[in-house]
Amino acid sequence: MRVGSLQTSNRLRCHSAYLPGEQPKTQGSVIKLNTNENPYPPSSTLTDAILSEIPNLNLYPSPPSVALREEIAQLHALDPNQVIIGNGSDDILNLCVRTYADEKLKIGMFEPSYSLYEVLAGVQGSELIRIPFSDDQFSIEPEKVATCGANLFFLTSPHAPSGRLYSRKQLSLVAQKFSGLLVIDEAYADFASENAVSLLSDFDNVLITRTFSKSYSLAGLRVGYGLGPARVISELDKVREVYNLDRLAQAGALAALRDRKYFQECLEKVIEQRNLVASQFDDFGWLHITSSANFIFVQPKSSEEKVGPEVALSLFEYLAENNILVRYFPKHPQTSSFLRISIGKPSEMSILINSIKSWRQEKQQG
């Protein structure tokens, strides 16, 4: 393609950039429930770990993030050569695309899902196969993955934006039937009751991705990782930018990882609020998917008991006017009558619920 006088890669013809949730310029006045960040700051142990690295910043970091890699391996009872560290788990997803997809090797995903998969396929110039969910509960059929013709499949569990968890048994069926690389994107798995890590002992075609962004309160530090067969990790490693993770990120993530107590406390607080908000939505009589993540996907109902895109948009806009940011995905019929609301602090969630109540009342009067 010619852009001005310069020719850009033909691979980019189907590409458009990833659109992140809004990052408000004035923090503090806004309750930010739109990008699934953890409402709590990171472990206080980060400060010392980071301070001690600052004088070394003139030196390049450890290319494979050695210390962090070993600690993560230990956490999951794996070998360090089954672990790869990324500049966010997005980095790992990108490495998968660059290694296991091209103009002939296709990428598969359930739609709707994390929209980055589509962006990465677009940059690689790879065909994207979109499999619809079997029902409005976002159920999956392993057979459809097996026969879709992809060489690389992204499966989000817990699913985004619904928060639905797929059982280890279901995922195991998918891995068994699918002949390509199955990437299980477990960005939200720490908030769930089970995860797929044990599948790594049974399958040589499964890669699991994790992130420090959500459960470790480190969205601002950009650290993620992949767990998989040594052979797959080694392939990804060849494509990885050699110094992909800076010294402060390596040190900070390691400190956060080691503070298990704080990690657990934050998890529990988020899960408690998630359950409270869920039961509040139940009281409203609002449909929501049982969430295993740090957000809730809910279908707002107007006071006339109506649901639909207009109702979702109305609440979305009402909350925004009241400085509460949530996420609305208008483009897909399975998401357009829902809102995705990240779980914040108790005070934030109670303001949210009160705002929702006001919206219901105002719409009743209006």
Added chain:
Amino acid sequence: MRVGSLQTSNRLRCHSAYLPGEQPKTQGSVIKLNTNENPYPPSSTLTDAILSEIPNLNLYPSPPSVALREEIAQLHALDPNQVIIGNGSDDILNLCVRTYADEKLKIGMFEPSYSLYEVLAGVQGSELIRIPFSDDQFSIEPEKVATCGANLFFLTSPHAPSGRLYSRKQLSLVAQKFSGLLVIDEAYADFASENAVSLLSDFDNVLITRTFSKSYSLAGLRVGYGLGPARVISELDKVREVYNLDRLAQAGALAALRDRKYFQECLEKVIEQRNLVASQFDDFGWLHITSSANFIFVQPKSSEEKVGPEVALSLFEYLAENNILVRYFPKHPQTSSFLRISIGKPSEMSILINSIKSWRQEKQQG
């Protein structure tokens, strides 16, 4: 390609990973002159800037690194839309490859040069055109770039590993004759007497890359940037990982950028040592390229006045035995009888020079 039971992209058939200079495990006992790091720690203003960002790490960073981008634009008297921030300048080089190269659009470079260009071409599955230098002084002929058939050309100035600077006039000739995107990799430009930034007012096919790794003592923080026409920047931006730079890196780079006094002091100290070491090599009667970077590319001579790969390797190994790491590139005839030595602190350079003297004496006796 089948690796185990999984098929990897055919694009990777010519790819092998980038091999960085050795990162010794025990720092302190080693004099590290092998990866062109700055011997001085970063500006002391980093500490406060970074500390103040730690409590915000639960929140995603600014996707385009807004504050840093504006400050860099100001530094170079450009518009912010002419600036893109990367996770190291390697990130920007990779964006160029993904945007302006593919299986049809070729990449050009002078050989030998920064070996990452080859790695990036390999991952993209693009053909790499290698243009030899006209002479052993690493002179370039603009006409050869113009007719090489590449859509994207990487030109390193000051050149690595020689340290040779190409004049603005020469680079201007290249930009004028070449119809593709000319990327001038100015990783070392802060150590040089001139740079190519003013070319941006005359050409719409020039992109300049810079890094904080060398002149700002921030190799460990992974921050680089690109300067170019707004149209090119916007194309690269579409391919950029949306949160490519973490909060601490954004804050740290901004603090380093603002401390102009410390930046100048470190530059001057490095340049002074470079000149001292250069005149020492002159005293030895050793050939070296006049360096405009923070390293010197020198051809060691044995006491019998011999030069060649055996001599270079002999000194390389002797220095390593004495805990001094320098870089040796044995694979190319224009580099195999040279060593590339990064400029360290005065104390380190004097140990280096003494070690070289001992080597000359020992070899004389031996």
